[in-house]
Structures are given as structure tokens and as C-alpha cells.
Amino acid sequence: MPSALPIADPAPADGLLPASVAEDAGERDFGVYVHVPFCRVRCGYCDFNTYTASEIRGVKQSDYAGQAIAEVALAERVLRDAGVPHRSASTVFFGGGTPTLLPVADLAAMLAAVRDTWGLAPGAEVTTEANPDSVDADSLRDLAAAGFTRVSFGMQSAVPHVLATLERTHDPARIPFVVQWARDAGLQVSLDLIYGTPGESLADWAASLDLALAQHPDHLSAYALIVEDGTKLARQIARGEVATPDDDLQADMYELADETLAAAGYGWYEVSNWATDDAHRSRHNLAYWTGQDWWGVGPGAHSHIGGVRWWNVKHPAAYAERLGAGVSPAAGRETLDAETRRVEAVLLRSRVVDGLPVGMLEPAGRTAVAGLIADGLVEGAAAVQGNVVLTRRGRLLADAVVRRLLG
Template identity: 55%
Template structure:
């Protein structure tokens, strides 16, 4: 089940932001994240803020959800004016909503804030939740990028993860998205699932490469407390993931994707060109601003971060009462922002300016072969391949 939200100071009832944050807003780009909290079933590894019909209870309706989001958007438009460079609709499973509702949300964003002419507009989707017709409707509504949750090409691994689609459905959905006219298509992989073999993962890599997508994300399985897979591990039904296996899988991904013409641009993300890189995620990683719409959604504007109430029913009630759905917020200090910049920018292929990092930690990482020597000499910290495997430890050293 979803984990708890952080503590923080109360958000004003009208959702207003401090004047310094408003003056800084959009200086490094502005995006909109829309959270859709509905899923047909809960995957065994998932602790996201999502709900199946049985978990949802009363007071929240999928059919009325777009109207609720539009009410939050109207409130947000009275607080902040900014041109929107990127939109990302995530979940949950956004494509459980009617394409017309996803289109209305996009129209509302354009009406309230205005979409840049070249805006990147992404929706996530589960492979079984889209059809050629729905993909064509989404493309017509203005969505130009789609991210499909493939996770694995192995039926056995999909079963352990409690995924509902068949092994071949994700690559076919990617082909259907390209045929519908999407400019960019991503497939997500998860590696290190208990029971996954090296051959299973090699087959998954072959499948994503063969699907003709221009972007691949690959993440090591994280076992979160409260999930079904964590309970199965505690009972001894499944082994715990091993760090060495995860490292082997990552190296296999780097070899296969590089050979197929993909380049890494963030530790867990590869693209075939600069244009194919996810601009919305880069906005997060490079200090941009975004407004998060939906229950549990997080936002950041000008050094102020806040988060909405989690449950869809509580979210809908607040907006029906004309009150901000924001539950708590924090104003980041200069040091907070420096640390976050190191944590996020170091994961990028271009790295970060050495002036943001602790000198002793950077020298130690360089000596250990975790940073590239030539960018280091030019004043930047850039991870080596070995450094990518140990990115969290390098980050700790640098902050």
C-alpha cells in the first residue's frame, strides 16, 4: 500500500506561494505533472499512491476525475502564470481514463497556462490498457510521447511482479503507438526480480530493441515495505534481490543498448538521440519547476515544495469545498538546494560543476575510478560506468 507523506508546514487554504518563489518560477523551465491514481490491479512490487476499485471505496469516481483535476488547475492558474514546456501524466494507469478525459485535461492546461509550441506531452500506459484506436485518440488529443510499462519479456518474471499483460504485448503496443503517430515511445524495464535469469533479461533487452522504440528506462527492483512481494520474501517464498546480480543486469543493459545505438543520458535512462531524451524528467533533474495535479502529487516552484492529500476522496472533497488540496510544504534552504542539485545532476551524462561538490569527496571518487578524469580536469564531475553502479555512494561523498 502507499507509504506516508512527509511532514511539513501547512499549505495556505488558497494555495498561495511566497513572493520570492513566484519571482523565480519558470526560470529553469516549467512542467505539469498529472497523477492518475487508478489501477485495474495492484502489482506485487508497487507502493505508489494508486488504488484499485476495491481499495478506493466511496467518494471518488474515475468518471468524474478529469473534472476534479480541472478544478485544481483553475486554482493553480490563479496563483501562478507560466508557459508549460512539458506535461507528464503518470499513475497509476492514466490510460484507464477515457482518451477524451485525458484530452480535456490537456486542453485545460493549455487554456490556463498555455502550452509551448514544442511542448513534450507524455502519458504513461500499461500495455494491456491501450488499443490502436485509443492510441490514435490520444495522439489526436495532443499527446506526442508515451511510456509503456513493459518490465520484462519473461512470462515467469511478469507473474512474480503480478503484471497482467502477456510477454509480447508491450512491444506490440509500442509498434501501435508508433503507427498512431507518437513522436517518441519509451519502454520501461525492471531487472533483478527474484527468479529472473540472465537469459530472461537478455530476452527483455532483445525485445525492447526489436520494438523500434527510441527510449528505454531500466530500473533495479526495489522491495518496499508493505508490498506483496516484500511479504512473500519475508515468508521465504522468494529470495531477496542481490546487489551483484543487479550490477550484472545493469552492465548487460549498457552493453546491449549501446550496441543498438542507444546512449545513456541518466543512470537509468537511454535514448537514441538528444531529441528522444525525456524533457520532463530532465526538468526534474536540472532544477526546473513543476506543478503536480492530483492526489498525493508533489510540486516545486522557486524553492518551495509541497504535496497534496493522498486519497482521491479527500482530494476531491477539498476541491469541491474550494480549498487547496495541498497538505504540507517546505521552503528549501540554499544548502538543501545544493545537495539536491548534486544528487540529481550527478546522475546525468553531463555531470555537475565541481564547485557544487565537496573537494575531498570528488578527489577520492576520481582516485577510485568513479569519475571520468577528462571532465574532472575541465571542472565537471561525470560518472564512469563503475561510478554509475555506485552512484548513491559517490553522491554521499560529494555532498
């Protein structure tokens, strides 16, 4: 089952935010995340807030769009009452779960609610995640007609035995077709990969990279498999049925990915993300890494506005009940103090290629930069220009670098 929510302060029933969230709001981008918590099958490694049909008896997927639209209306009221100036959404991201399990008409209705409430900024990025077996040529054309600009396919691997271990349901032979259908519809394409699955060899990983690159996606993500407590995969490993992922092999896989993608013309812009050029970076995810504002719609979705962070109740039934009663679905929240925001900025902005301004560091952190350069973890030339940018080795040891930067 999905992981537990964080422990924090209770959220007010009306969702009211402090007036402080309006300070400098006009200087921050505003995005909307829509969580669709439904999946056809629960993958053994997954710790996301998702539910299969057998886990949500009494909850109708057909009711979900209306519930999400109700939260959009609540969000507009909460932001207005807090004095936050009107801002058009610069990005909208539908994640899950599998958003494309819902009819395109439902996704279109939720996007229309965002557009009608806040408007979409010129050139807004509008993304949906999709499993390769959850779309076809017609549905992708309909998504584009509804205003989606980008689709992120959960490819994960090109190797059947790796997909079987991950309990992914699609046939890798379908990848070229869905990518072509998306391109024919005028959508930008991102492919998501996972490396380090138990039983996956370096040759298997190379095959996945080759198939992904053969599709010439605009964007590619590659994430190391993390074994989350409480998942089926964690239990299989504990029983000795599946091997524990090998950290050294995962490091080799990351280096192979970075070398292969760089040779194919893709530039890294965040530790686990590459794009053909700046225009095809995920602007929605960059908003998370650079501390912008976003409202998360849906069960378990997290939001951040002006240094206040909150998260919704997790189960779709509880979410629907709250909205039906006219009550905020928020389960808890926290107000970040200046030091917490600085620490999080160091943690997140050090992960992106644009770098962390050295001026954001305390004296001990600025002193540490020279040692990090000497250890081959930080780019010397970038540091001279005032930014901490990780080398490839530094990306592999990003957590250790952050600890040194924070002193």
C-alpha cells in the first residue's frame, strides 16, 4: 500500500492560507498538478498513492473528474481569499496512477476547469503520464485536441524479463507505435526508464537505452529503482525470492546512460533527466526543483504556495467525502521557516544543471566548494562563475555533496 502521509500541523477545514503566501507571488510561476489515483494493476515496486479496482470498492472512477473539478474551484477561492494575485497556469501535469485509464473526455474536462479558472499562460506546458498500453492513436489525437502538449510514457525497460519483475503489463514492441502516434498528434514525447531492477544486466540496460533513443524522444528520464518499505518487491527481497539491487551496478548503469545520452545529443538538466534542448526540459518538474508555486489536485496530492506546503487525504473515498461536504481535502500542512527553505533550496537546486548560486550557502558551505572541486564532484569552471554544478561523479554522490554544502 502507499506510504503514510507526513506528520505535521492539521489543515483548516476551509483550507484558508496565511496572508504571507501572497508576498512576492507575482514573481513565482504557478503550476497545477492533477493526481489520478487509478491503475489497472499495482506494480510490485510502486509506492505511489494508487489503487486498483479491487482496492476502491464503492468509489467510481467515473465520478473522479467532478471531484477534481470541485477542488479546482476550492483552490481558486482559497488563493483569492489569501490575497494571492491572479496568475495563469504555466504548467499542468496529470500524473498517477495512470491518468489515461480515464476517458479522454474526463481528462479534457479537468484541464478545461484549470483553463477556465486561472487561464493557461502562452506556451503553457500540459503533460499527461501514460502507460504504453493505455492509449492508442485516436486517444492521443483527442488529448492533443483537448489542449495537452506533451505525453510521458512509462516505458521503464525494453527487456521482457525486467518488465516482468517490475510487473509492468505492456509489450516493449508497442513503444515505437505509441511514440509515432503521439508525434502524429503533435505531442512532445518523454520516455521514463527505470534501471537497477533485480536480474537486470548492464547489457539489458543498454538495450533499453537503445530502444528509447531509436524513438528520438524529446525528453528522457532514468531513475534508479528504489525498494520502498511496504511494497511487494520489498517483501520479495526480504524473503530471499528476489535479489537486492546492486548499488555498484546501478552506478555503472547511470554512467552508461549519461554517456549514451550525451553521445546522442541529449543534455542532462537534472540528475535523472535529459532533454534534446532547453525547450524540451520538463518545466513542471523544474518548478518543483526551483521552489515555485503549485496546487496539487487529488487524493494524496501535495501543494506548495509561498512557503506553505500541504497534502490531501490519501484514499479516494475520503477525498470525495470531504469535497462533497464542502470541506478542504487537505490532511496536514507545514509552514516552512527561512532556514528550512534555504536547506531545501540547496538540496534541490544543486541537482540541476543551472546550478546552485554559491551565495545561497553559509560560510562553511562556501568553504566546502573548493574541496568538492578537488574531489571531482563539482565543476570548477562553473564555481568560478558563482554556481555549484555537479560533475557526473557528483551526481552519483549528490546526497553526500549536499551534506558537505550544508556543513
